[in-house]
Amino acid sequence: MWKRDPESVLDQGVEFGFNVMRVHLHLAQVFDWRNTGGSGLISIMIQGDINPYLEGLTTLEILDYAINYCNAIGLKVIFDMHSLETAGYTNNLWYNSTFSLDDLIKGWRFMANRYNNNDLVMGFDLKNEPYEKSGEGSSAAKRDNSTDPKNWKNAAEQIAEAVLSANPNLLVFLFMKTTWPRCLLANGAESWIILIISGKNVF
DSSP, X not given: OOSSOHHHHHHHXXXXXXXXXXXXXXXXXXXXXXXXXXXXXXXXXXXXXXXXXXXXXXXXXXXXXXXXXXXXXXXXXXXXXXESSSSOTTOOSSOOSSOOHHHHHHHHHHHHHHTTTOTTEEEEEOSSOOOOOTTOGGGSOBOSSSOOTTBHHHHHHHHHHHHHHHOTTOEEEOOOOOOSSSOHHHHOGGGTOOOSSTTOEEO
């Protein structure tokens, strides 16, 4: 936004043949939108001679502007919860000392309700790379049938249920970068995550 007009960037993506865009979020920003309407958790660098139509807008209003423009040019959107806070995108877990699983659910429910009537907002990627890291041992993310807070299977099912109850038309994207011996599909998707509303999960 300080180098190029966002409309020209989106137009160029469509010209290159893209029909969907993955938009990164972080939960702290979503909570700012949810609680204050985006009054300014992050300062925005706007270049007035490039995109004067964005001057004076909050971060949430800028997002809405971009989503509306995507609608106008037929570009679909997938929101991705890339991190919990402004930094820390390498954290593989979906909770920390600041944000709980319940907070993540609240954040996703806010996004689901906000874009409930927008067909081009097609899906949510619940958490970027929720995987175990080498050497983490008992503190690593896991997947099984337990209610362990570190169990991504259990957490993902709770998030998906909340998201799809708010907007049953969404696709729920589940990404697993794994160091386990066998990959997700080799283990059988049906034994890994069973969503409350079937047919809406994309691995």
